[in-house]
Amino acid sequence: MKPRRNFFRYFFILISLILFRKKVKTHTTLSEYEEITGFRYYGQPSKYEKIFRWIIANASLRGNGLSYTPLSKLNGNITPNGLHFERHHYGVPVKKPEEYRLEIINLEGQKRNFGIEDLKNKKLLTIKTFIECGGNSNVMYNPRPIKSSVDHIHGLFSISEWTGISLKSLLKDYEKLYRDKKNIWIEFISFDKGSYNISLPIKVIKEKSMIAFYQNGEPIRPEQGYPSRLVISGWEGSTHVKWLKQIKFRNGPAYTRNETSRYTDLLSNGKARQFSFIMDLKSVITKPSLGDRLKKGKVLISGYAWSGSTKIKKVEISVNGGKTWKKADINQEKISVVRFNYIYNWKGNETIIQSRCIDNRLRIQPTREQVIKKMGKNATYHFNGITSWKIKANGEIEHIYI
Numbered sequence: 001m002k003p004r005r006n007f008f009r010y011f012f013i014l015i016s017l018i019l020f021r022k023k024v025k026t027h028t029t030l031s032e033y034e035e036i037t038g039f040r041y042y043g044q045p046s047k048y049e050k051i052f053r054w055i056i057a058n059a060s061l062r063g064n065g066l067s068y069t070p071l072s073k074l075n076g077n078i079t080p081n082g083l084h085f086e087r088h089h090y091g092v093p094v095k096k097p098e099e100y101r102l103e104i105i106n107l108e109g110q111k112r113n114f115g116i117e118d119l120k121n122k123k124l125l126t127i128k129t130f131i132e133c134g135g136n137s138n139v140m141y142n143p144r145p146i147k148s149s150v151d152h153i154h155g156l157f158s159i160s161e162w163t164g165i166s167l168k169s170l171l172k173d174y175e176k177l178y179r180d181k182k183n184i185w186i187e188f189i190s191f192d193k194g195s196y197n198i199s200l201p202i203k204v205i206k207e208k209s210m211i212a213f214y215q216n217g218e219p220i221r222p223e224q225g226y227p228s229r230l231v232i233s234g235w236e237g238s239t240h241v242k243w244l245k246q247i248k249f250r251n252g253p254a255y256t257r258n259e260t261s262r263y264t265d266l267l268s269n270g271k272a273r274q275f276s277f278i279m280d281l282k283s284v285i286t287k288p289s290l291g292d293r294l295k296k297g298k299v300l301i302s303g304y305a306w307s308g309s310t311k312i313k314k315v316e317i318s319v320n321g322g323k324t325w326k327k328a329d330i331n332q333e334k335i336s337v338v339r340f341n342y343i344y345n346w347k348g349n350e351t352i353i354q355s356r357c358i359d360n361r362l363r364i365q366p367t368r369e370q371v372i373k374k375m376g377k378n379a380t381y382h383f384n385g386i387t388s389w390k391i392k393a394n395g396e397i398e399h400i401y402i
Contacts, residue, residue, distance in 0.1 A: 063091020068155030072289040079158035090194035105248045132157040134236035137383040149290040164212035191245035199254035234308030235277045268376030279308035282384040283357040294395035296348045305357035306337035315340040321352035
């Protein structure tokens with residue numbers, strides 16, 4: 001019995017070391033001048049607002065893990081920089097701006113280098129878009145519903161305004177190269193410890209990609225790729241390479257780890273779908289969520305809807321488990337992500353609420369069952385099915401499957 005007890009003891013110690021969850025409190029030490037004047041050099045949230053990201057990290061490898069955007073605590077169409085989700089494979093590297101160089105390598109191996117000021121002095125543009133991790137919502141593939149809030153289920157999703165230079169303009173001198181040849185791809189390489197890399201087809205991404213230096217008006221923060229990162233509107237988070245070091249032209253894909261063993265879809269027929277970069281249409285209810293307790297009367301049902309390939313046409317809400325659907329109000333912005341709202345007069349009965357979106361191509365967000373039928377039970381990425389929330393008679397919220 002003793003070896004068995006030791007096995008379980010060491011097993012749980014190992015699990016606790018590898019995966020741990022911790023809420024991190026923000027604290028700021030004020031300078032004497034700030035204390036005297038009542039002003040701050042950098043503004044902070046009110047002490048009465050306790051909004052934190054949920055962190056799941058690897059205790060044995062600093063910087064490997066992720067943090068979730070607290071969707072249930074936010075509103076509007078911008079995620080604050082300090083609450084944008086994070087996913088790091090090899091930690092957060094540090095690079096002084098004066099030491100930074102972005103290298104471009106053509107097919108013949110010829111190199112060009114740009115400093116950060118060289119890049120920032122080019123024509124800048126700004127786009128507003130979402131970034132969603134390809135593994136966001138993957139707990140919905142589990143055979144049993146996870147008893148957690150929307151933050152943990154769908155929180156690897158954030159919306160920001162990014163400012164930088166277009167990839168097309170940066171690669172203008174190489175246009176003839178990829179215009180005349182059919183299968184030119186570009187490998188983007190990071191300067192993190194693992195040299196994170198992924199290759200992408202230049203003809204597809206050149207119109208929708210940028211090298212970003214600013215997020216929501218301020219320089220990109222270290223955990224988001226300082227001093228520069230790739231941003232590709234509507235594509236999965238794995239393609240938005242942070243801490244960009246090198247852009248390398250290739251004759252075809254590089255078939256890196258992040259294109260083969262990772263970020264590929266194992267389908268129900270046993271085959272793997274590769275290069276599924278674009279995020280499908282999806283909506284999630286962010287309010288109410290687990291932890292809320294409703295009172296009888298008017299209840300606000302709100303959330304986000306988005307698509308990586310087109311615009312959202314409308315969002316619908318069901319308050320009876322999908323039997324009937326009613327149109328929600330959405331903020332009509334010319335972007336692929338919208339905020340929706342719906343007022344529901346709850347009478348204290350047990351019921352199930354859901355949201356679904358319809359895009360400009362009249363595609364309807366699938367049910368969970370439809371996604372699993374297509375993707376199979378062993379899938380990990382690109383879950384975009386409808387999420388169901390039960391409102392209990394006592395007003396509590398519970399995540400369920402139907």
